[in-house]
Amino acid sequence: MKGSNLTMPFTTHTRKSIEEMLTSLGLSSIEDLFSSIPEDVKLNRPLELPEGLSEQETTQLMENMLNSNKTLSSYKVSLVGAGVYNHYIPAAVNSIVSLPGFVTPYTPYQPEASQGILTAAFEYQTMVCELTGMEVANASLYDGSTAAAEAVLMALRVGKGERVFLSKGIHPYYREVIKTYLSDRIAVVKELPLSSTGTTADLRNEDLGKGDVVVVQSPNFFGVIEDLDAWAKAAEEKGAIAVHVFTEALSLAVLKSPGEAGFHITAGEGQSFGLPPSFGGPLLGVFATRMKYVRQMPGRVAGETRDAKGRRGFVFTLSTREQHIRRARATSNVCTNVQLNAVAAAVYLSLMGPSLVDLARDNAARAHYLYKKVQEVPGVKPAFDGEFFNEFTVCLPVPAAKARDSLLEMGFLAGVPVVEIDADADDKQLLVAVTEKVAPQSMDEFVTAMKKVCQ
């Protein structure tokens, strides 16, 4: 037993029990356990990693690193959004999703011992259907961007098409992920430009055909609400498959839903429902579609059924779509998703209930207040004049990154310079998100600071 540290944490064995176990196996040393491995591939030296530490030392070391991050709550105001939003999280969400019964199981392969996860997944799917106006939702995908990419792949399967039209109002990172997923297999990807209102150019002018895939984000990356009816109608007329993408799930509470408008698939980010920003992960990929396409849907889906005694229960179902059954011909390779975050969203939405609509109106009200107020700053103009939800883009008289840095010195986190996400963008554009965490008074202070910076 040379070389190894017998006091390694998280095992229960004593030196004695290890010896007993080895003896019963007819082995004389731990090394004998690995005799099936050819000698010429063995490492035969310790990994060049530091020696282990105590729990307290490790915690201190980790906290030192984490403490050197500046948290969002430490700024006088934080207006950063662009796909991850700084919402208030009710305390009960964290206490519930910390319960061992939610944290420590694996994917529910044994439904009888996983009814809690499966029931919560069923509830979550129902809430997603209600919010999106769709007929069926899956139990989650990784995040909004991967959900959007999966939506495009599914739309190509459904329509048997080969062409994808992406609005330039889609978050640049989402567009990038979609293109990564398409790799070089789908040749034609046309990007549709924005008009002066900030909405995507009229789809009716495009040479659209049957089975083509059209993708629009609303509210879009710049915050502007797109005309979903027009998109769905244009797609319908040409036989195209319409995909809706969103990054701010809270907007679904008040804005026309993709289901109402007639979209075929919707996919987006659910982080606003009870999940912290966490440096962008883990988040929550929301995915919903029409029942007639359910067999092309990626990811797990919980369904209701009964046991022999007639008791209601839930199982993951329609699994012949999935990789563990269909292997190379599965609708997706996804296995582990973000189930715990879907539970968090279900808990959050249960706690908020119908007041989610009020929260959405609150966010919109604050954002519209700042939108108006910030125009008091000489030289600051809205980048677009279209209607928005809780995020908007302004044009500054100075480069946005420079203004952001100056405001940072005064303690304000001003938003995201668009050029930092999209290199082709105007470097004076600043993307600003306003949630219930931004107090009206701090917005006034922010605008006062802006006046100094934009001189």
Place this chain on the structure above:
Amino acid sequence: MKKEEYQVVFEISDQEQTGRIVNSEGIKPYFFAPEVERKDAPRLPRVAEVEVTRHYTRLAEMNLGVDHTFYPLGSCTMKYNPRFSLRLASHAGATDIHPLQPLDDLQGALEVLFHLEQMLAETVGLHAVTLMPAAGAHGELTGLLILAAYLRENGFTKKKKIIVPDTAHGTNPASCTMAGFEAVEVKSGPEGFVRAKDVESMIDDETAGIMLTNPNTFGIFERDFKKIAHMVHEAGGLVYMDGANMNALLGIVRPGDMGADIVQLNLHKTFGTPHGGGGPGSGPVAVRDFLEPFLPGERIVKKDGKFVLEKRAHTIGRVRAFPGHFAVAVQALAYMIRLGSDGLKRVAEIAVLNARYLRALLEKHFYMPYATETLHEFVITDKYQKEKKGITALDMAKALLDRGFHPPTVYFPITVQGAIMIEPTETESKETLEAFARALLEIAASEPEEVKKSPQNTPVGRLDEVGAARNPRLRYTFPEG
């Protein structure tokens, strides 16, 4: 309406949700133009906080987790999740930070990722790591897209086939398809591992690479790995190793040293982060030096004492909008720091010791498809029990639930009939292993009528899965009116 055993949240009667959750005082609600607004409000439950808490606490109690019991789910590495790392993941410096803050304000986050990348790279013996992939399958896709980009860059346009063993996880062939490859199956040899000569006969101009899980899903070490890697390299292809079973090899074997060019790891398996009932996990990808320029997203580099981000020339592009599952990375780094070099090796040693000990307790009583030596997991089957008494793997799994254990993985690998795949992990005691073996042997010796009644001690009995698929009810239906 029929009263159900337990409710879904929508069935909890309408309650007053008193008390505001957020500060909306003095904010005049904003109303959009009618054509912009939705027609009907979403029907969300109207339940008071106390009942929400009780409802979900009840649900949590209906799940079995590692905290409750032994969870020997093969190939899933269900080890104990240390609490100190869970606590670190909820530190404000981990949760209350935004990926688009200025980098000066995020140095700690970049440091965490940078260190974890380096430690994982040393652990697998490769040059560079990306933490962007969100789960194991996402890592597979990322690795294969890197492979595809490399082949494209080098003009190997004919190379479209990836050799995948018949024992691979379903995600492997599915990832091949998603990345634009064709998965071609190689059969395992008579001893339960892939033989070099079988791979040799499959290699041709179209071979893009091979995807091997090592140890494989039988827990058997792929002892021809190095030879196979050499052959694939000679043919101009690359070697992908699925690191789902890396728990067996920590500090013992490094995939890079035996010829793997691309490896994905599952932080939620090997590095102690919880699985959350199906994620979030994390599936970092490690690559050899010449593949580093293809890595997704931006690379974290240290320049003049500061961490900055750099985009690589041939990047495949982002596979996810933001850098990765940071909260999971925090836990994995804490786990690696706590264990250190010796501790990580000890993980593999005890994981293998436990698996071998449990195998020895069971192998006389169950059919084993291969007599070959195994590492961190092993596969037995229901052959004897089925032939003699009609007791199947599923029956035994359900009966284990009644005895308070989570069952092993059943009916996988698919190459063996009635497979029962057992992975105990290093965190289990000798007594637990013995108790589990006793329970399984007791079940195998029971009367079939009794076993087939299982499970009886669970909130519901065996559920009608066929009915669920035939008549899909995938959302709650609100009562009329």
